[in-house]
Amino acid sequence: MKPINGATVGGRVVRVALAGNPNAGKTSLFNALTGAHHKVGNYPGVTVEKLEGSRFRGETEYRFIDLPGIYSLTAYSIDEVVARDFLLDERPDLIVDVLDSTNLERNLFLCLQFQELGIPVVGALNMSDEAEAKGVRIDDRALSSLLGLRMVRTVGTKGSGVDGLLDAIDAAVGEGAPALKSIHYGEELESHIDPLQTSLALDAAFSSRYPSRWLAVKLIEKDENAFSRLSEHEAGAGIAAEAREASAWLERHFGKDAEIIVSEQRYAYIHGAVRESVKLVKKPSFSVTEAVDDVIMNRFLAIPVFILVLWGVFKLTFSLGAYPQGWLESFFAWLGGAFASALPEGLVRSVLVDGIIAGVGSVFSFVPLIVILFLLLSVLEDLGYMSRAAFATDKALHAFGLHGQSVFPMMLGFGCSVPAIMAARTLKSRRDRIVTILVIPFMSCGAKLPVYVLLAAAFFPRNPTGAVMGIYAIGVVLSLLVALVFKRTILRGDPTPFVMELPPYRAPTLSGVLWHVWEKTASYLKKMGTVIMAASILVWAITTFPAYEPTAAESATLDGAALAELSMEHSAAGAIGKFIEPVFRPIGFDWKLSVATITGFAAKEVIVSTLGILYSAPESDEGGGGRLSAALRADPDWSPLLAFVLMLFTLTIPPCLAAMATIKAELGWKWLGFEFLFLLSVGWLLCFAVFQIGGALGAGVGT
Amino acid sequence: MVIAEAPAGASFRVVRVMTGKEVGKRLADMGFTEGAEGAVVRGGFLRGPFQIRIRGYDLLIRRSEAAEIEVEPIGDWSAARDAARNRRGHWVNGHGCDGRGGDE
Numbered sequence: 001m002k003p004i005n006g007a008t009v010g011g012r013v014v015r016v017a018l019a020g021n022p023n024a025g026k027t028s029l030f031n032a033l034t035g036a037h038h039k040v041g042n043y044p045g046v047t048v049e050k051l052e053g054s055r056f057r058g059e060t061e062y063r064f065i066d067l068p069g070i071y072s073l074t075a076y077s078i079d080e081v082v083a084r085d086f087l088l089d090e091r092p093d094l095i096v097d098v099l100d101s102t103n104l105e106r107n108l109f110l111c112l113q114f115q116e117l118g119i120p121v122v123g124a125l126n127m128s129d130e131a132e133a134k135g136v137r138i139d140d141r142a143l144s145s146l147l148g149l150r151m152v153r154t155v156g157t158k159g160s161g162v163d164g165l166l167d168a169i170d171a172a173v174g175e176g177a178p179a180l181k182s183i184h185y186g187e188e189l190e191s192h193i194d195p196l197q198t199s200l201a202l203d204a205a206f207s208s209r210y211p212s213r214w215l216a217v218k219l220i221e222k223d224e225n226a227f228s229r230l231s232e233h234e235a236g237a238g239i240a241a242e243a244r245e246a247s248a249w250l251e252r253h254f255g256k257d258a259e260i261i262v263s264e265q266r267y268a269y270i271h272g273a274v275r276e277s278v279k280l281v282k283k284p285s286f287s288v289t290e291a292v293d294d295v296i297m298n299r300f301l302a303i304p305v306f307i308l309v310l311w312g313v314f315k316l317t318f319s320l321g322a323y324p325q326g327w328l329e330s331f332f333a334w335l336g337g338a339f340a341s342a343l344p345e346g347l348v349r350s351v352l353v354d355g356i357i358a359g360v361g362s363v364f365s366f367v368p369l370i371v372i373l374f375l376l377l378s379v380l381e382d383l384g385y386m387s388r389a390a391f392a393t394d395k396a397l398h399a400f401g402l403h404g405q406s407v408f409p410m411m412l413g414f415g416c417s418v419p420a421i422m423a424a425r426t427l428k429s430r431r432d433r434i435v436t437i438l439v440i441p442f443m444s445c446g447a448k449l450p451v452y453v454l455l456a457a458a459f460f461p462r463n464p465t466g467a468v469m470g471i472y473a474i475g476v477v478l479s480l481l482v483a484l485v486f487k488r489t490i491l492r493g494d495p496t497p498f499v500m501e502l503p504p505y506r507a508p509t510l511s512g513v514l515w516h517v518w519e520k521t522a523s524y525l526k527k528m529g530t531v532i533m534a535a536s537i538l539v540w541a542i543t544t545f546p547a548y549e550p551t552a553a554e555s556a557t558l559d560g561a562a563l564a565e566l567s568m569e570h571s572a573a574g575a576i577g578k579f580i581e582p583v584f585r586p587i588g589f590d591w592k593l594s595v596a597t598i599t600g601f602a603a604k605e606v607i608v609s610t611l612g613i614l615y616s617a618p619e620s621d622e623g624g625g626g627r628l629s630a631a632l633r634a635d636p637d638w639s640p641l642l643a644f645v646l647m648l649f650t651l652t653i654p655p656c657l658a659a660m661a662t663i664k665a666e667l668g669w670k671w672l673g674f675e676f677l678f679l680l681s682v683g684w685l686l687c688f689a690v691f692q693i694g695g696a697l698g699a700g701v702g703t
Numbered sequence: 704m705v706i707a708e709a710p711a712g713a714s715f716r717v718v719r720v721m722t723g724k725e726v727g728k729r730l731a732d733m734g735f736t737e738g739a740e741g742a743v744v745r746g747g748f749l750r751g752p753f754q755i756r757i758r759g760y761d762l763l764i765r766r767s768e769a770a771e772i773e774v775e776p777i778g779d780w781s782a783a784r785d786a787a788r789n790r791r792g793h794w795v796n797g798h799g800c801d802g803r804g805g806d807e
Contacts (some may be wrong), residue, residue, distance in 0.1 A: 072732040076725060106734050221728075241729040257723030263731035299748040330769070391763050395751035404752065404763075475751040497768055499733060502754060502761040 011059040014173055015090075019083060019114065020098030021107050022069030023185040023384075023503040025126045029064045029098055029156030031511055033165070057166055065092065071106070071501075073113045075225040077428045084225070087117055088210060093173050094120045095166065098156075101131035101138060102504075104278060108270045109263075111147070116182050118211035121149045122167055135282025142277035155508050182213060185265045188253060191245035193217055199242065205233040220244035220250070221259040248659040291506040293388070302392035309385070310411070317373045324368035332361030351540055359536025360607045366605065370446040371521055373415040378516035381408070382508035387500055394498060400480040401487025403427055404498060406436040410479070412520065413443030414472075417659035419520035420445075421666055429496035435483050437666060438675055441655040442479035444472050446524075447604040451650045454608055458629035459643035469483075471647050478652070482682075531657050535602030536609065542572040543595075543613050568592075568614055587649065587687040588642045588695075597649065603656040641694045645687045652683030704776060706743065707769035710784035714742045717757075717772035722771040734758040735772055741798065 018033075020026050034053025051066040067086060068079035087095065095114050099107040114121045125131075125140060140151040150168040154161030161272050184190060196216040200206045206215065210229065218226035220243060227243075231238035247258035254261050336357045380386060386408045394404030402410075405427050412420035412556040420440045425656070427433040452471055456464035548570040550563055558566065568574055569591075576598065577591030584594045592614045600607040608628075615631040630680050632638050654660060654676045664672040709715060717739045720727045734757045735741075741757035752763045 072729075074728060074732065076729055103758075103760045106760060109732065109734075255726060256719060259728045260720060260723065260731045260736075263728065264736040266738045267731075267734065293754075297745060297754065299745070301749075302748060345782045387763065391752055391754070392748075394763075394765070395749055398765075497729060498752060498763065498765040499726075499729050499768060501733075502763050504761075 010194060011056075011060045011061055013063055014094065014169065015063050015065065015092040016169060017065050017067055017087060017092040017095045017119075018098060019095055019110070020069060020124075020126075021071055021100060021103075021110060023501060024069065024098045024100040024107060025156040026066065026069055026098045026154075027126060027515065028370060028509060028512055029126055029154060030064060031515065032154075032156050032159035032162055033062070034064055034484075050516075053645075055166070060170070062166065064096075070110065074221075074223060078425055081225065087114075090358045092119065094122060096122050096124055096169070098124045098126050098154075101125045101128045101153075102134055102136060104136075104138070105267070105270055105274050108147070108274070109266055111149075112183055112266050112270065115147075115149065116211065116214040116217060118214070119230065120175065122165065122168045122172050123147070123149055123151040124154045124161070126154045126156050127153055128161070129155045129158070135280055137279045137281050139277045139279075143273060146273040146277060149387045157512075163541055183266065183269045185217075185262065188250065189220070189261065189265060191252060193220060193701065196220070196239065196246065199239050203233075203235050203239075203554065205235060206230075214476075216243075217262060220247055220258075222247050223259075225566075226431055240567060287504065295384075296388055297391055302388070303396070305387050306392040309380070309389070313373065313376045313380075313411075314414075316376060317369055321372050322368040324364050328365040328368065329361075332357060332364065335494075336361065350544065351537065354613065355537050355540030356533060358612065359539065359606065366446050366450060367524070369449070370415045370524055371517060373446070374412070374419075374517045374520045375406075375513065377411060377415070378513045379508050381516065382506070382512050384505045387502045390500060391502070396497075400484045401435060401491075402439075402480075402483050403429075403432045403436070405500065406432065409436055409440060410443050411567055412600070413440040413445060415446050415520070416524045417441060417443075417445050417655050418524065418662045421659065421662045430498055431487075431491050431493050434667060434671065435486050435491055437484050437663060438486060438671070439479040439676075440484065441675075441679060442475045442651070444475045444651060445530075445604070445655070445659075447656060448650050452603050453645055454611075455643040455647050458632045459638070459640040463529065466646075467644075471651055475646070475651050509522050526658075532603045532606065535599060535606050537600070539573070539599050539606060539613065541608050542576065543568055543570075543610075545572055546570070573614075586691070587684065588645055588691045590637055593646065597653070600650065601654065601657065603658070604650060607650060641691065644694075645691045648690060649683055649687045652679060652686055654679045673695040704774055705766075705770050706755065706772045706774055707766050709743045709769075709774070709776070710780060710786075711743055711745045712786060713780045714740065714777040714781040716740050716777055718773040718775055720772055726768060726771065730764075730768065733762060734760075740777065757793065 018026060018030055030051065033055050035055070046338045053064050053066075055062045055064065065086070069081040070077070070080045070083050073080060073084045075084070081372075086092075093115070097111045097114055099111065111123060112123065123139060123144075128138070131138065140153065146570065150172055152161055152168045154165060168554045174563075177246065185193065193213070193216045196219060197212045200210070200212040200215055203669045206212070215226055215229070219230070219240070222244075227240055230240050250258050250261055295301060336353050339357065340349065341354050343352065380389075389407050389411075390404030393407045397404060397406055406424070407427070409420045409423040412423050417440050420443070421437050424433050424436045424440070427436055449468070453464070456467040460467040548567040550558070550566060554563070554566065573595045574591060577595035580594050580598065581589070581591045584590075584597065589597065592611070596607045596610040599610045611632070612628050615628060615635070632643075655663075660672060660676065663675060704715075706715065716741040717735050717737055719737055720730050720735055739757055741755055744756050744761060746753050746766075748763075750766055752765050753769050755762055755764060755769075
């Protein structure tokens, strides 16, 4: 456990948890509060990112921890469990509850639950400018005194209200533990909460760790997580039985489930408070959001609009991305040339130029594409389009065993599987999450694109774009079919709930979008610096060693390229390739392709650079991939059919190391192992069928 | 009546959420509690999700969830139903109102 009030030199540290509903502008307020001083970590045990940032004022360091956006403190989703475990186990000095002022009732529902935790709470009436424009007039004094906490108006996107918020934090922390002004749940409930609370308070095993009232209410709500906390201690069994009896009595008395009774009491309380402090001074007018939604969510237009948006995103990504991509390619070609001429001939030059610069360079040029794709998707996300996309696609995706909320992770999958797999966390049901994660590799990521582009340019010269689009489409179809098979077999179960907020459209802010892009691209860049770098060096090493000394006769008769191929054949890579060739022979791969495929497990882009090395036509050479394309076309073993099979194999084999590590982190070893074997066998069988049938039909002969 | 039976444009008052457990608790936490007033903004294409307005915000729920929320109608649902049918007819058949839903 971290020190709560760990003193720094000459100052004090106040640990503030920033919490609130999704779409309440928490991230922009966090940015306004902390500026650029972020520290990204993970919550213990889960991969949910934990964001920390500090702000200094006078002698005080305010250390803000950004909790995931949640609607309630149940154990409904990982995000809720994370937020609640953090608040219970780490006990920050204060909670700032970021409230969407335009939507106070539902936002305050969470606020009441924070107040029961026995931690001081300050309410940030965020988006107060938007509320004013809508004619929502909030009497914050009245609301403060009704709820018993300080309220400060803020506008996170403009950074206003920050000083007031810090003043309120100081005052609330200064008062210490709040005089528990928690809500009164009515006589029937209170008479059952009270004895439970007393039993919990009397037992030091619980009272030292958990706020008694909060735990008592959770037990009445039949919260499983609360019961499991209770069972950590032997005295818990008696209290658990007492709680179950109380819930059962209440359910008989009210004729509804205990957890719903508690929520109803909370809403009744909030409704009263809001009625007394919030006035609507303007008649609600037909808003822009409604006008746009009448088109975008129209029953007949929703799906075409979604397809149009998707198409537009791709079109923009590839047409804008071509420029920086070209610049980067020339840059790396220049860099390789510069090192080649500056360094003496030898191993050092070889590893730097042929290994690292060629390997990382061929991959790095695709970063702009990924950045642009994530930029566009982040704009759509911040704009509020993603819930409209979920509305449009839920029915269709549901038919294939997926979920409307699978759509965003799957779209991210076109950029990089790593953030896509992580984004699947928004899916509440574990089964939906597993299915979504398992099919994400079928969404061709940015790393598979270079392979497609190279092969399409070489073997489908008449319509390379069509060939690439075709393989993308095959991936999408496969993802749906595989999801359907999983949902019908290993991941069967009742349909899971679909309850999703539909926020109004909001103009994305530059800092918000950039933050989202950074969040998603960082994982890709990290992979580049580690996995791809290491893979490039490894590929270079196994293709270079052991060095082969050509005989005098060979030196005399063979030209440079043939000599290079000969030395390759005698290298470690050649040996490995020949060893596994029998496995790949049925799908048409020779030892060179076998090596390329193996290196592709490190990262798909490496397939291109490996082929470059194997065919002695480094991709970073002048003219980009032109030489490699020509080399492949000239090779008699290659045919359009083989090129298509390699594209298919690249699409279906297990994703790169970084993506597999992410699957392991999200779902554990068991699912990773399953996914690995599943993709390997599906990929191999599919390629086998295509290669054999295609070969029999003579598709390999004609162009 | 349940929300799943409500036509687009219909207003309602929640009587109760008929399911407990996770779904019921979630719906209650999102504001579907006894007495809360709301409206169906639209239903999705081919029995897709509903867009519901409640407590001043909008959310999406599937038809299966909408079938678990018991409500009482506010105002005349049949008028809303006719209006919705006419709008639909307009799209599907390519001609406008056929005169059945004119009592608004």
